[in-house]
């Protein structure tokens with residue numbers, strides 16, 4: 414179904430775009446440095462399949478950290494809560510997403526599944542006989558959530574991250590030393606960097622956000638894609654850790670479960686109402702989309718989105 418656009422949403426996007434000047438595209442993954450910092454687009458997807466958008470919503474983005482929520486859901490489906498939280502904790506860190514510092518404290522398991530260390534521990538758990546099969550399982554799960562079997566990944570972005578992943582490599586070796594993971598680090602990084610490079614547009618992202626908003630039910634058909642308790646658990650982490658060390662301020666100003674990525678993507682889930690997909694590659698110093706957050710603030714006020 415085509416997305417319609419409204420003047421109201423267009424105006425909110427134009428207003429939020431004024432803030433993108435203050436941001437910078439991620440360049441620690443070289444391939445992401447090519448993004449256009451002035452881009453800002455949004456799609457809102459409702460459970461009846463209708464959609465509203467503004468900006469160029471067919472522009473592709475790689476999921477980056479947004480994928481962390483989706484692999485968490487898959488690991489919970491594969492193994493259940495007890496096994497997953499044996500490897501990773503429940504608590505926000507207040508530190509940058511790629512920080513190593515809290516792993517030094519006991520217990521040395523990562524504090525939550527939304528920071529890089531925690532997400533690596535979660536991807537370690539994804540079942541499959543080798544890296545290819547594990548990645549294929551992640552990709553087909555995501556295709557199903559988006560209702561779009563043409564979703565693939567950017568080999569350029571995956572390779573670019575893999576070749577420059579020394580910090581994530583260090584996190585993996587730390588996790589291996591402390592028994593959180595026990596596999597070949599290069600194989601884990603291969604799966605993780607491909608998962609981060611899965612590519613879609615804002616509309617796909619909004620539809621996935623809608624599945625979480627509806628406690629795991631597919632829009633239109635109401636088919637169950639994720640168990641309700643898994644969807645609830647993922648949304649809780651999106652509230653407490655989804656915007657990293659800006660999650661507290663985001664909860665106050667916007668008040669919805671959301672997950673950001675360094676490509677400038679944000680997936681939002683307004684419980685029982687709709688999913689949101691945003692692309693705005695100019696980032697603030699914490700790695701969140703600067704225009705995306707401004708846009709969500711004004712959308713939250715206008716559409717009364719806050720849960721609190």
Ligand code: DON
Nearest residue numbers: 477478510609673674675700
């Ligand atoms: O592991 C990394 O550093 C990236 N693939 C993902 C980080 C990310 O998206 C953090 N988000 N704001």
